[in-house]
Amino acid sequence: MPRGRNVLLTTGVLALPLAWATVVEPRWFALRQLRAPVLPAGSRPLRVLHLSDLHLVPRQRHKVEWVRRLAELQPDLVVTTGDNLAHPQAVPAVLDAYRPLLDRPGVFVLGSNDYFAPRAKNPLRYLTDSHPRGEDLGTRPLPTGDLVRALEQAGWHDLDNRRTRVTAAGLDLELVGVDDPHLGYDRYDEVAAPAAPDADLTVGVTHAPYQRVLDAMTADGAQLLLAGHTHGGQLRVPGWGALVTNCDLDTGRARGLSRWWPGAGSTPSSEAPPGAAWLEVSAGLGGSPYAPFRFACRPEATLLTLTP
Numbered sequence: 001m002p003r004g005r006n007v008l009l010t011t012g013v014l015a016l017p018l019a020w021a022t023v024v025e026p027r028w029f030a031l032r033q034l035r036a037p038v039l040p041a042g043s044r045p046l047r048v049l050h051l052s053d054l055h056l057v058p059r060q061r062h063k064v065e066w067v068r069r070l071a072e073l074q075p076d077l078v079v080t081t082g083d084n085l086a087h088p089q090a091v092p093a094v095l096d097a098y099r100p101l102l103d104r105p106g107v108f109v110l111g112s113n114d115y116f117a118p119r120a121k122n123p124l125r126y127l128t129d130s131h132p133r134g135e136d137l138g139t140r141p142l143p144t145g146d147l148v149r150a151l152e153q154a155g156w157h158d159l160d161n162r163r164t165r166v167t168a169a170g171l172d173l174e175l176v177g178v179d180d181p182h183l184g185y186d187r188y189d190e191v192a193a194p195a196a197p198d199a200d201l202t203v204g205v206t207h208a209p210y211q212r213v214l215d216a217m218t219a220d221g222a223q224l225l226l227a228g229h230t231h232g233g234q235l236r237v238p239g240w241g242a243l244v245t246n247c248d249l250d251t252g253r254a255r256g257l258s259r260w261w262p263g264a265g266s267t268p269s270s271e272a273p274p275g276a277a278w279l280e281v282s283a284g285l286g287g288s289p290y291a292p293f294r295f296a297c298r299p300e301a302t303l304l305t306l307t308p
Contacts, residue, residue: 054084055085095147116142163193225278
């Protein structure tokens with residue numbers, strides 16, 4: 001085969017997965033359905049819709065409409081674990097996406113990208129520890145207060161370094177959350193307390209699933225933990241899994257349901273002690289506009305059914 005044709009063939013072979021990862025898969029939204037046996041005996045099932053990491057910019061109407069249709073699931077509780085924004089003018093789009101769900105009981109925490117706008121960078125830095133954190137994310141603060149006020153006015157509870165009680169489907173839920181650990185904004189010590197003995201379930205909520213937060217919440221007796229941030233690894237190797245989690249959570253727990261207990265570290269869920277909590281990490285629905293790729297890791301929302 002002539003050399004020129006070899007070059008063209010090689011270019012074509014490389015272009016196909018690149019096009020898939022940047023054009024097709026990031027828009028191929030999925031609903032992940034999971035079950036966790038965490039409720040008291042005799043309880044009716046509780047359906048939790050977990051949304052995370054929309055990273056929304058105003059032009060993404062396809063994503064907005066997909067999220068709006070999730071209201072058809074009629075969840076008993078909505079939990080959003082942050083990184084809603086990716087543009088200074090994205091708050092109206094986020095509220096439009098959530099509007100059909102706002103009449104449901106809901107809670108939320110914030111992520112780093114709800115505070116600071118993304119900036120141009122080498123997308124391959126996502127696969128390293130060299131990516132910026134905190135105020136180094138960018139110089140443009142986002143209208144965080146506008147987002148928080150609108151969600152609270154709609155009736156959802158802000159769980160950033162807070163603890164509250166919510167009634168959903170007749171169950172008394174205790175929920176405790178932290179502001180984003182990836183920024184170092186978490187202050188769990190300010191809300192730490194043993195799980196309420198009169199609650200049907202204690203749930204811990206965080207954007208980034210750093211081990212210090214998961215350990216503290218489960219040490220206090222939280223039986224269910226919900227988090228986002230990891231994007232499921234964003235680029236996954238088929239047959240292997242995630243390469244990174246963008247925090248200190250092990251890659252085996254980058255998305256989906258697993259078990260957690262104080263000091264779990266990288267110990268697999270198969271070795272969980274009796275009474276270990278359940279950890280559900282969402283791969284999220286978006287990503288930075290400057291790292292717009294996914295491979296073997298579809299963007300997702302989770303419908304988590306809690307059972308006795």
